[in-house]
Amino acid sequence: MPGKMVYKDKDAFLEGLRTAVRDGVPPDRIRTITPFDVPEAERILSRGRSKVRFFALLGAASGTAAGFAFTILTSLSWPLIVGGKPIVSIPPFIIIAFALTILFGALSTFAGFLLLAGLPSPRAIRSDEDHGNRFVILVEEEEPR
Amino acid sequence: MNRGEGGMETPDRYAKAERDILAAMGKPGKAWLAGAGFAAVLMLIGGVLWAYQIREGLGVAGYTHPVNWAVYITNFVFWVGIAHSGTLISAVLFLFRAKFRTSFNRAAEAMTVFALMVAGLFPIVHLGRSWVFYYLLPYPNQRQLWVNFRSPLIWDVFAVGTYFTVSLVFFYVGMIPDFAVAQRWKEGIRKKVYKVLSLGWKGTDRQWRHYAMLYLFLAAFATPLVASVHSVVSWDFAMSILPGWHTTIFAPYFVAGAIFSGTAMVITLVIPLRKALNLQEYVTDDHFESIAKIMLFTSLIVTYSYIVEFGLAWYGENPFETEAFRYRIAGNFRYLAWAMIFCNSLVPLTLFVRKLRRNMAYLLIVSLLVNVGMWLERFVIIVTSLAHDYDPYVWGTYSPTFVEVGISLGSFGMFFLLYLLFVKNLPVLSITEIKEHL
Numbered sequence: 001m002p003g004k005m006v007y008k009d010k011d012a013f014l015e016g017l018r019t020a021v022r023d024g025v026p027p028d029r030i031r032t033i034t035p036f037d038v039p040e041a042e043r044i045l046s047r048g049r050s051k052v053r054f055f056a057l058l059g060a061a062s063g064t065a066a067g068f069a070f071t072i073l074t075s076l077s078w079p080l081i082v083g084g085k086p087i088v089s090i091p092p093f094i095i096i097a098f099a100l101t102i103l104f105g106a107l108s109t110f111a112g113f114l115l116l117a118g119l120p121s122p123r124a125i126r127s128d129e130d131h132g133n134r135f136v137i138l139v140e141e142e143e144p145r
Numbered sequence: 146m147n148r149g150e151g152g153m154e155t156p157d158r159y160a161k162a163e164r165d166i167l168a169a170m171g172k173p174g175k176a177w178l179a180g181a182g183f184a185a186v187l188m189l190i191g192g193v194l195w196a197y198q199i200r201e202g203l204g205v206a207g208y209t210h211p212v213n214w215a216v217y218i219t220n221f222v223f224w225v226g227i228a229h230s231g232t233l234i235s236a237v238l239f240l241f242r243a244k245f246r247t248s249f250n251r252a253a254e255a256m257t258v259f260a261l262m263v264a265g266l267f268p269i270v271h272l273g274r275s276w277v278f279y280y281l282l283p284y285p286n287q288r289q290l291w292v293n294f295r296s297p298l299i300w301d302v303f304a305v306g307t308y309f310t311v312s313l314v315f316f317y318v319g320m321i322p323d324f325a326v327a328q329r330w331k332e333g334i335r336k337k338v339y340k341v342l343s344l345g346w347k348g349t350d351r352q353w354r355h356y357a358m359l360y361l362f363l364a365a366f367a368t369p370l371v372a373s374v375h376s377v378v379s380w381d382f383a384m385s386i387l388p389g390w391h392t393t394i395f396a397p398y399f400v401a402g403a404i405f406s407g408t409a410m411v412i413t414l415v416i417p418l419r420k421a422l423n424l425q426e427y428v429t430d431d432h433f434e435s436i437a438k439i440m441l442f443t444s445l446i447v448t449y450s451y452i453v454e455f456g457l458a459w460y461g462e463n464p465f466e467t468e469a470f471r472y473r474i475a476g477n478f479r480y481l482a483w484a485m486i487f488c489n490s491l492v493p494l495t496l497f498v499r500k501l502r503r504n505m506a507y508l509l510i511v512s513l514l515v516n517v518g519m520w521l522e523r524f525v526i527i528v529t530s531l532a533h534d535y536d537p538y539v540w541g542t543y544s545p546t547f548v549e550v551g552i553s554l555g556s557f558g559m560f561f562l563l564y565l566l567f568v569k570n571l572p573v574l575s576i577t578e579i580k581e582h583l
Binding site (some may be wrong): 040045075082102106107121 | 299352359
């Protein structure tokens with residue numbers, strides 16, 4: 001039963017969503033558009049947790065690795081003793097690795113979000129379709145991507 | 146301002162929130178133009194004086210032989226510190242699910258980004274040859290020699306660079322759904338710009354699901370930066386062997402001071418903002434009371450750090466340390482040190498009184514005094530330690546010249562100009578989050 005239901009109110013929207021799922025509409029075919037995040041809707045549609053978190057882990061881990069590799073390898077490429085400290089001075093390198101962990105982690109999470117959410121979307125930027133502050137349930141014929 | 150059709154058919158309270166918040170982005174009034182004009186003039190004066198300093202050399206600054214770090218480095222530490230409460234409010238309070246955060250987070254995030262832009266200039270202003278600042282960046286020079294990663298100045302580059310990038314991403318990500326709202330109320334070129342900035346945000350379940358996870362992770366990544374960035378800045382000093390600088394307490398002491406001064410700056414900015422834009426409904430006195438409590442709490446930590454510093458110097462029986470702290474409180478800069486204690490330790494104590502915490506005029510005065518006090522704190526730490534170290538033969542003193550004063554005032558001009566531009570061009574409160582709590 002493809003179609004579009006529009007609600008003005010969050011509670012009515014959630015009720016509509018529950019009814020649709022109870023009536024046997026496969027949650028995979030339901031798409032919602034809301035003015036703000038409604039975590040309850042996610043639970044009704046039993047969506048899994050966002051995969052953005054894997055990008056966070058991957059980015060952070062690569063940042064740590066890059067931080068240590070960068071400092072150690074560049075120090076070894078011209079071994080010059082400064083201030084009587086060892087060539088490979090781990091304590092100061094931890095500071096660099098720490099900063100890069102955060103930097104790479106944050107940027108990779110952001111990139112992962114853009115990829116998974118399909119943004120930026122030139123088609124959506126051009127389109128004038130707008131639901132304002134209404135809560136919309138769309139049931140699609142085909143399973144959405 | 147165009148009152149678009151889009152908002153009117155929807156539940157009134159959502160449309161009203163949008164209209165109230167976006168009203169700030171209307172045609173600038175006289176007060177705004179006067180403020181922006183004044184800030185622009187200050188910034189211009191700072192820019193001209195910097196050009197003069199570049200032309201004539203660092204001799205036009207008041208550096209004397211023992212005091213080679215002074216007002217510029219004070220400004221660097223001050224502005225980096227100001228940035229901190231932005232992250233505290235937007236990231237840490239988000240993780241703690243503190244609802245009052247919604248009233249301040251956008252203003253605080255903007256403040257973080259602008260304060261870091263200003264802070265980043267000062268190490269460059271402080272350089273004799275500002276045009277070779279890129280020596281600090283991690284790249285191999287002509288002889289394939291890389292930067293010295295054991296130097297605290299390089300840590301600064303990484304810490305502040307990361308902080309700026311992550312804060313900018315956090316600031317922008319928070320605004321993506323709000324841009325989608327803003328474009329609805331605008332026409333012409335502004336509509337197009339907001340549409341592009343919204344990246345084509347529609348608010349689908351798929352977008353919100355990933356967005357919620359992204360926001361959570363960005364908050365989690367930004368939280369350790371609250372502690373790490375100012376720790377690294379404090380190590381610029383603590384890694385040296387100077388009495389008054391070389392101490393293990395510096396990192397936590399600086400972090401507390403950073404949050405303290407940043408909270409004060411948020412209050413300084415948001416009280417006039419709320420009044421000018423009639424946002425009393427969204428930023429309530431309760432919210433200010435909560436943030437005043439953070440300021441009071443961090444003031445107590447800062448006071449405790451002062452006590453510990455002086456206590457160690459007194460009880461430690463190290464003659465150099467004892468003399469450094471005697472000089473700090475009773476030497477050439479004693480009035481500044483006393484003013485620092487008055488502004489940072491004594492005045493905030495009055496916030497234990499509930500009535501005073503809820504009195505906006507009083508809160509604004511306290512926050513301004515705290516800003517002054519925290520600037521003085523950095524000045525006192527930096528200058529007194531340099532002026533009076535181990536060897537009496539090299540003791541000296543310092544006073545800033547008009548070039549240093551002008552460039553410092555110019556930095557305030559730049560900060561406030563950026564802030565005023567933000568108020569007119571970006572949503573000042575998080576519209577989607579406010580709708581969520583309505």
